[in-house]
Amino acid sequence: MRTAKGDGRIAFAYLAPALLVLVGLMGYPIYQLVLISLFDYGQEQVSGGAPLTFLGLDNYATLLSQSRFWAVLGQTVAFAAACVVGTLLVGAALAVLATRVRTWARMTLFLAALGAWATPAVAGSTIWLFLFDANFGFVNEVLGTTGMSWTYEKWTAFGLVAAQVIWCSFPFVMVTLYAGIKAIPGEVLEAAALDGASTVRTATRVILPLLRPLLIVVTIQSIIWDFKVFTQIYIMTNGGGIAGRNLVLNVYAYQQAFAASEYGLGASIGVVTTVLLLLITLGYLRALRRSGEVL
């Protein structure tokens, strides 16, 4: 790394385009989001037909007094947690399994996973919807439950969306962990075997600690992705389910803003989501730091 004079100026020139884009399209909108959430911002205010009224924290007070908000919040957390746990379990189990089989079997699995990974969320959502369609769906045909509408009941709808989310996100976890396991030097495992360690002991005392940094990365990624699922919920439950039974915070904020023209309220939901996500990630990082993990 050079520290010659004038470096600062050149570095700034290199950074300028990135800073311009990031400040303009992330920094400023974040500030705007908070600002909008403090106002009574509806259709009339947007079109300029009515003056803006500063509400302070009123939007937040309204939000926190709604039972709907708390229900959606609970749903979001439960749904995201189920998706994260499912993704990690499936991904990790298959990564381990992939180390135990010959190349042809591993390639078959990886190719299938690559397909699921590459499928755009919109396409994936519609495929799953069609597979589970009440009348023309293959799943109902196989289960002999023709006419069963998976998206009608709240929990089957959430389950279906979760299954789709896990389907398209486990490949990342699997591939990353597989690469991690393969990177463990053979000598380490041999030494463990020589010392008479059992398979379970080797897995928990040798492999797991070595994989921990990778596990942290995939867990954080999964939390961030699954907490803000939008496309799948929007498409598979047709905008949040019947009477909004399948809303998660993101879709709720969107509906409040763009469907109900309550931009201020929608923005306050956005602020709450952002804060929650930051708290979860930071809390997780702190817990790791306390357990002696170096990041």
Added chain:
Amino acid sequence: MNRRASRGIAEGVVVVVAAVVAFPLYWMVLTALKPEAEVISTDPRPWTLAPTLDSFVRALTVQNFGRYLLNSVVVAVAVVALSLLISFLAATALTRFRFRSRTTLLVMLLVVQMVPVEALTIPLFFVMRSVRDVVPVFGLNHLGSLVLVHLAFSLPFAIWMLRGFVAAVPVELEEAATLDGASRFRFLWQVLFPLVAPGLVATSVLSFIHAWNDFLFAKTFIISAAENQTLPLALQVFVKPDQNDWGAIMAGSTVMTIPVLVFFILVQRRLVAGLAGAVKS
């Protein structure tokens, strides 16, 4: 149980899992190829004896699908090109120069990645509305607005990822290039750029997918100019309250998935290396 038997069982499980994972994609292509009557049969069979391209023809000719496809390509290519260029410069600045506020910038890049982009839809909608009055091409109802948001959202991760690759290039190489009389600019494009190619590939895949898959911003920003809509939204044209045209939806989904799949298969090695590189650094 001996080793071979246990490996046999593991392979059996792996094949079954692979079949289940691939099944939705098989069903997508199969449905796209089935004749209409078989698609809306209440007795769906996992094969077809009368494959036809009718659904593809319907999907591609009806409703301007070709135009939507082109729009998606334009947005994705622009995002990839711009994000490569900008993130390469930024990553170089952050790894090869030492200046005040460098660490602050790095931390900011990490934090920004945690911000749920969906929450920013509301303010970005207003930003794009004002941009429309200044530079129409980058405002609401124009593809430029999509390029800008996807660029912003793919940059933090792209910069973060490229950093490791740029840092891996030895300083001696730069010194040698300088001694040979290469300008900073020449070193940047003729030495550094090719050397971080694997990182650039991994980064471009992620930026591409980001832009290609977007549903939310296309839905929010392209409100009245249907001719500027992108693929994910075009797919919704075939979703109707009374009767979905499943054949056309699946044909459209196939058209939409194939470019990503091809891209993935072409770069899978480098992608994995890139992910591992990003994880390591």
